[in-house]
Amino acid sequence: MSAAAPEIPGTVLFDGRMAMRGYALNKMCFSFNEAANRTAFLADEDAYCAAYGLTAEQREAVRHRNVLELLAAGGNVYYLAKFAGILGLDVQDLGAQQTGMSKDAFKAKLQAAGR
């Protein structure tokens, strides 16, 4: 990505730099495609994160269930969505958390975009 390219507010593109930073976290989230792995994570979160070699930053972000921290640690939203699924969160929950809004306010914002 060109250094001169303008920033997009509130947005970090998932490029090679982020893909390398987030590899362990994303690999763990990719494993959540399988129900047995989701169960194993819930049964022993520490052991599961350790098995995937999460960095300290990634482990803390997982512990906090904090989407902006997970993204900063290299998480990709497509894989993180599988983690969110374990927690029973949908994409409006994720949007509300990242924007600091209530879920109802976030949904109202989406509705308003259609008018």
Place this chain on the structure above:
Amino acid sequence: MATIVGAVTTSHVPSIGGAIARHQEESDYWKPFFDGFDAIHAWLREAKPDVAVVIYNDHGLNFFLDKMPTFAVGAAGEYRNADEGWGIPVLPPFPGDPALSWHIIETLVGREFDPVTCQELLVDHAFTLPMKLLFPDAAAWPVRSVPVCINTVQHPLPSAARCYRLGQTIGDAIRAWPGDARVLVVGTGGLSHQLDGKRAGHINKEFDLKFMESLTEDPEWATRFTNRELIAEVGTQGIELLMWLAARGTLGPRARRVHSNYHIPISNTAGGTMLLAA
């Protein structure tokens, strides 16, 4: 030679699968989106496609960051759906058309596109839900299929211009395929939405409508933007409009709009559907 009967482009958010499973197509929330398919169903009954070439983006069901192809083409006799981690129902397997797959692959490589070829490929909601939207009542899938996957997970993504040319080349391949197959092209994704970051919830109705209009009036309009410029307009996942551009590219320079629908929101997304015919 084979004929391209038309191209359908549509959004593909996972919650469409939940809405279908819970029979919510007529609910106040979902009806404005699902109603956009009634005219397409009527058209499909006349068009009678034999094969669907489905251009979509995988969301981490089949491909991981260990090996991330920019373009991938399925070359299997069957494509299976699988658990994506959040509980939408797994749909029955899709019959493939390996002969058409290899014909498309040979044409693409001959024209200096170099896709990954996949004799095993799990297809995720971006492939399966549009097929369910097109053929909601079919006891068995009424078409064979060829999946074409474009990377939108990890940047750099292929440019809009490159995706349009990919579609043009796939269109040329189909039109040169011996036999009399009737081929439907499907492009899935978009329209504007952003799931990640402080700008989550970004939607751009004005740009989406301009983009939809451009597909008949000036199909190469969107190819003049860089991906970064497109993402600034339509969001990090709105860039899935690349699938629409590739699908449009298959039709040749002129296409007419048979039907279109646009509704905000479905989930976090501006839901768009178009049916274009050459």
